[in-house]
Amino acid sequence: MTEVLWLTAKLAGITTLLLLVAATPLSWWLARGRSALRTPVTALVALPIVLPPTVLGFYLLIALGPKSPLMVLLAPFGIRTLAFTFEGLVIGSLIYSLPFAVQPLRNAFLAIGDEPLEAASTLGASGWASFWRVALPLAIPGYVAAAILVFAHTVGEFGVVMMLGGNIPGETTVLSTEIYRLVEGLEWGEAHRLSLILLVFAFVVLFTLLALEARSKILLRTRS
Numbered sequence: 001m002t003e004v005l006w007l008t009a010k011l012a013g014i015t016t017l018l019l020l021v022a023a024t025p026l027s028w029w030l031a032r033g034r035s036a037l038r039t040p041v042t043a044l045v046a047l048p049i050v051l052p053p054t055v056l057g058f059y060l061l062i063a064l065g066p067k068s069p070l071m072v073l074l075a076p077f078g079i080r081t082l083a084f085t086f087e088g089l090v091i092g093s094l095i096y097s098l099p100f101a102v103q104p105l106r107n108a109f110l111a112i113g114d115e116p117l118e119a120a121s122t123l124g125a126s127g128w129a130s131f132w133r134v135a136l137p138l139a140i141p142g143y144v145a146a147a148i149l150v151f152a153h154t155v156g157e158f159g160v161v162m163m164l165g166g167n168i169p170g171e172t173t174v175l176s177t178e179i180y181r182l183v184e185g186l187e188w189g190e191a192h193r194l195s196l197i198l199l200v201f202a203f204v205v206l207f208t209l210l211a212l213e214a215r216s217k218i219l220l221r222t223r224s
Helices: 002-032 038-048 053-063 067-078 084-095 097-114 113-123 129-137 140-156 161-167 173-183 188-223
Strands: none
Touching: 002 038, 002 084, 002 097, 002 140, 002 173, 038 097, 053 084, 053 161, 084 097, 084 161, 097 129, 097 140, 113 129, 129 140, 140 173, 140 188, 161 173, 173 188
């Protein structure tokens, strides 16, 4: 059980860190950009929310399998497939958890408004300096919400993990797939124990998000 918990936490932690970095420029562009491509890109990013996980997992399995064009390009580097590997699970997690990072960050950047950035520009700050010194600190609540959502969603995902990673002990077995294996083996006691852990974890996540939302509203009322 310790190995499963560690692998689950490792997958969720790596996914969260990578997505907070990768989703920042995308979220900023979606919030502040003027391109006509924003709507189709927003729909594309949100696709994992409505797409059946098995469908997404199926296409990821093909894309990361030994016969895909991507693997042909990586073959000279000794990489023939990423399916049923931990690295493949990380790639899959980045895709299916992407909307849970982009949406809070986009909302946080939208909430900043134009005034703080215009004030920074008036004082001579460049666009890059305004982002780092003004936008980023003001968007911290969005980063906290994104981190919590991505971590929790990665921990709970089952369909994509099963399709792309299978259930290989020590390599791709995480909490959600371990519960499935235990139920298949009629090990109800252990399955109940792991399910209870996820249930408590989900409640703590939702409670924390609601508390953060309430605190943000209080701060906004205080400032106004």
